[in-house]
Amino acid sequence: MNELPIDVLVNKDNLLPSDYYPKDLVATDENENNIHEYQDSKRKPMIRGDIYPYYKKMIEDAKTCGLEITVDSGYRSYDYQQNVLDEFLAKFGEEAYQKVALPGASEHQTGLAFDFGYYRDGKYYLSDFVVEEDPEAVWMKENAHNYGFVLRYPKGKEEITGFQFEPWHFRFVGLELAKELFDEGITLDEYYARKVNGTLKR
Ligand SMILES: [Zn+2]
Numbered sequence: 001m002n003e004l005p006i007d008v009l010v011n012k013d014n015l016l017p018s019d020y021y022p023k024d025l026v027a028t029d030e031n032e033n034n035i036h037e038y039q040d041s042k043r044k045p046m047i048r049g050d051i052y053p054y055y056k057k058m059i060e061d062a063k064t065c066g067l068e069i070t071v072d073s074g075y076r077s078y079d080y081q082q083n084v085l086d087e088f089l090a091k092f093g094e095e096a097y098q099k100v101a102l103p104g105a106s107e108h109q110t111g112l113a114f115d116f117g118y119y120r121d122g123k124y125y126l127s128d129f130v131v132e133e134d135p136e137a138v139w140m141k142e143n144a145h146n147y148g149f150v151l152r153y154p155k156g157k158e159e160i161t162g163f164q165f166e167p168w169h170f171r172f173v174g175l176e177l178a179k180e181l182f183d184e185g186i187t188l189d190e191y192y193a194r195k196v197n198g199t200l201k202r
Pocket of ligand 1: 108169
C-alpha cells in the first residue's frame with residue numbers, strides 16, 4: 001500500500017487495514033529524555049517525514065510566543081491501538097469506545113496526527129493533562145491551520161466525529177484544506193460528507 005494522501009479520512013466508517021503503516025516516519029523531539037514508556041517499542045514520538053517541516057515550523061513559532069509544545073503521542077500501530085482499547089475496555093467498559101478509537105479507526109496509524117504535550121517551567125505535561133483553557137491549547141486551536149493542521153475532534157462536534165472533545169489531538173491535512181476547514185468551522189468528516197453529497201463549494 002502506498003503512502004496515504006494527506007487528506008485521507010479515517011474514522012469508524014473508514015478503517016485502515018491492520019497491516020498499514022507509514023513508510024517514512026521521523027522522530028519529532030530532539031530531547032533525548034523525551035521517550036515515552038507507553039509508546040510503541042519505547043521509541044520517541046514519530047510523525048510522517050513529509051509533514052515534519054510543517055510541524056517543526058509550528059512549534060518554533062509557538063516557542064517565540066513562550067509556549068513549548070511537543071508531540072506526546074504520534075504514530076501508533078494497529079496492534080498498539082488494539083492493546084489500548086483492550087486496556088480501556090477492562091477499565092471503563094462500554095465507555096471505552098468514546099475514549100479510544102477502534103483499531104483501524106485511529107488517525108494515529110496514519111502518522112499524520114499527534115497528541116501534543118508541553119513543557120512549562122521545566123516540567124513536562126502529557127497530553128492527558130491538556131485542557132482547552134491552556135495557553136498551549138488556545139494557541140494550537142487558533143494557529144495550527146496556518147501550518148496545515150486542524151483540531152480534529154472539536155467541542156460540539158462529538159456526534160459527527162464520534163469522539164469526545166480532544167483539545168490535544170491535531171491532524172495534518174495540508175495548508176489549503178486546513179484553512180478551509182478552519183474558516184468554515186467544519187470537521188474533516190463534514191468536508192467529506194459535503195463532497196459525497198455534491199454540496200461542496202470550492
Ligand atoms: Zn490523538
